Amino acid sequence: MSIEQFIEAIKEEKFVEAHELLEEEWRYYKRIEEKNKAKAVQGLINGATALALYRKKRPDAYKRVWDVFKKYNYLLKELDSNEKYYEASNLLELKNKSVVN
Structure with a gap:
């Protein structure tokens, strides 16, 4: 499953x-016109x-792109198995604190 691989890649920076x-x-979500799911995944991307x-x-580019992540984060609830997506989001937040600060 790609979200699990995504999480591992983020852990490894x-x-x-x-x-x-x-x-x-x-x-895929864009193709089937699942707009909110596509935006939720786009946010994680x-x-x-x-980072x-x-x-x-x-x-400057970091700030603009990070803002998109934050903007679409509320849509994670739309995704199946959303607990993994929330895990990915939380991990990105943690990495952001360690990488940026």
Whole structure:
């Protein structure tokens, strides 16, 4: 399951790789017009991307992309097995505190 792989990649601070792991799921939800589910997954993707951008010394881009993660976080409730998605979101928040601060 891609969300479990995403969580492992985030734990290992492989933020670019994590981003890629949810791309197919995001495209699937867009294709079947599940807008809220697509945005929820997009938010997680953006959380990982933001941390990668910060590491690449692009703080302005980090801020814009992190804000998208925060904006769509409330939609995680729309996803099946949402406890794993909440786990991913919480992990991104923890990594954000350790990477950015």
